[in-house]
Amino acid sequence: xxxxxxxxxxxxxxxxxxxxxxxxxxxxxxxxxxxxxxxxxxxxxxxxxxxxxxxxxxxxxxxxxxxxxxxxxxxxxxxxxxxxxxxxxxxxxxxxxxxxxxxxxxxxxxxxxxxxxxxxxxxxxxxxxxxxxxxxxxxxxxxxxxxxxxxxxxxxxxxxxxxxxxxxxxxxxxxxxxxxxxxxxxxxxxxxxxxxxxxxxxxxxx
Amino acid sequence: xxxxxxxxxxxxxxxxxxxxxxxxxxxxxxxxxxxxxxxxxxxxxxxxxxxxxxxxxxxxxxxxxxxxxxxxxxxxxxxxxxxxxxxxxxxxxxxxxxxxxxxxxxxxxxxxxxxxxxxxxxxxxxxxxxxxxxxxxxxxxxxxxxxxxxxxxxxxxxxxxxxxxxxxxxxxxxxxxxxxxxxxxxxxxxxxxxxxxxxxxxxxxx
DNA sequence: GGAAAAAGGTGCAACGGCTGCAACTTCGCA
DNA sequence: TGCGAAGTTGCAGCCGTTGCACCTTTTTCC
Numbered sequence: 001x002x003x004x005x006x007x008x009x010x011x012x013x014x015x016x017x018x019x020x021x022x023x024x025x026x027x028x029x030x031x032x033x034x035x036x037x038x039x040x041x042x043x044x045x046x047x048x049x050x051x052x053x054x055x056x057x058x059x060x061x062x063x064x065x066x067x068x069x070x071x072x073x074x075x076x077x078x079x080x081x082x083x084x085x086x087x088x089x090x091x092x093x094x095x096x097x098x099x100x101x102x103x104x105x106x107x108x109x110x111x112x113x114x115x116x117x118x119x120x121x122x123x124x125x126x127x128x129x130x131x132x133x134x135x136x137x138x139x140x141x142x143x144x145x146x147x148x149x150x151x152x153x154x155x156x157x158x159x160x161x162x163x164x165x166x167x168x169x170x171x172x173x174x175x176x177x178x179x180x181x182x183x184x185x186x187x188x189x190x191x192x193x194x195x196x197x198x199x200x201x202x203x204x205x206x
Numbered sequence: 207x208x209x210x211x212x213x214x215x216x217x218x219x220x221x222x223x224x225x226x227x228x229x230x231x232x233x234x235x236x237x238x239x240x241x242x243x244x245x246x247x248x249x250x251x252x253x254x255x256x257x258x259x260x261x262x263x264x265x266x267x268x269x270x271x272x273x274x275x276x277x278x279x280x281x282x283x284x285x286x287x288x289x290x291x292x293x294x295x296x297x298x299x300x301x302x303x304x305x306x307x308x309x310x311x312x313x314x315x316x317x318x319x320x321x322x323x324x325x326x327x328x329x330x331x332x333x334x335x336x337x338x339x340x341x342x343x344x345x346x347x348x349x350x351x352x353x354x355x356x357x358x359x360x361x362x363x364x365x366x367x368x369x370x371x372x373x374x375x376x377x378x379x380x381x382x383x384x385x386x387x388x389x390x391x392x393x394x395x396x397x398x399x400x401x402x403x404x405x406x407x408x409x410x411x412x
Numbered sequence: 413g414g415a416a417a418a419a420g421g422t423g424c425a426a427c428g429g430c431t432g433c434a435a436c437t438t439c440g441c442a
Numbered sequence: 443t444g445c446g447a448a449g450t451t452g453c454a455g456c457c458g459t460t461g462c463a464c465c466t467t468t469t470t471c472c
Contacts, residue, residue, distance in 0.1 A: 004468060043422050119329035123321060126328055149371040150364045150389040157363010158356045165355040183356040190396050210439060249451050
């Protein structure tokens, strides 16, 4: 990784953390792009070469983790059942959004309190779901498409609802893990009733 | 209903349909608030006393129907089981978003093709779900909260995924109804396995 | 090591969504 | 008929966002 890329990453992080800090101190709407740029020591114009919008900077970290998960979804051990794959992805998702550090906590509060950010968080979750549906279609091509979409909607819907609940209740990371584990137990019970999901996968190399 | 209110409603409809028509003709981003205002014969400033944002005009009709559904959710026949209530709400939801008229079709296409509008549609769906969770808490106070949220997430998640699929596939209203019926069958099978939902409701008058 | 090319940063100007404010007009009611 | 409330409008302004042209830094290739 060259000097250029390292510097870019550092700048990106600087902008994101400056933004989070300012959002926390004086509020999201009360912070302008100029403020963020000044705090991160770049020009306002430069902000937009790192993030496409002010909202997106809130999701900077989450997007990195989601990209990771998506990438790792491809490296599925051949023959693994869809259910097992889902379990892995679900665990990773829960970890991806558990706010351990200070920036994470600010981000969670921001999203919880702002409807427009909530909407964008939901969209990201839906996109993750869609990615999983694609994988599932590859694994179980005999499964009817509406059924596949519905079953994944059920799975991700349950998980999402549990996470949203934990956030609304201001659960910490530990209690969140505990609650989502219970939610996943319910969801998995559902998934186990779909035969196509528990089979070890046909594994055509499509 | 006085002259005043009738006139307001007429203006609201005029703005909404002018907007949809313009979005269809020249595109969403290419249409400005001024354009819409001119087409609806009001001042640009007035637009914002009817809709809080340009995006919201796309959801004008949907929001009316969702408000209806929410209102009717309160008039639940006493003793009806949560599952039966869900069925009613789900049917109403599917109807609420089935695009029968031309404006509806434009609206559906707009949302399908624009990520930011998709996000807002998801938010509306999530809000409907939340309303249902509140009702469920009233009906079945003995049901654990995480479980209640998860189960409703499962139900609405499945329904939402099916609807999204139909839209992506450009299904017409009939095929959408057929596909969502299948999705609902899957979802209801899940809900039937939760004892608290099939009981005719405790009906404390909370 | 140095020149050319590529990539990144910056300032400027502009557009458009959105808001507060202060008139002005219209409507409902007594 | 006249008064107060509600609705409409224009204005000025903030801010997010973008295209463009110019400059600086890094990389690449000889």
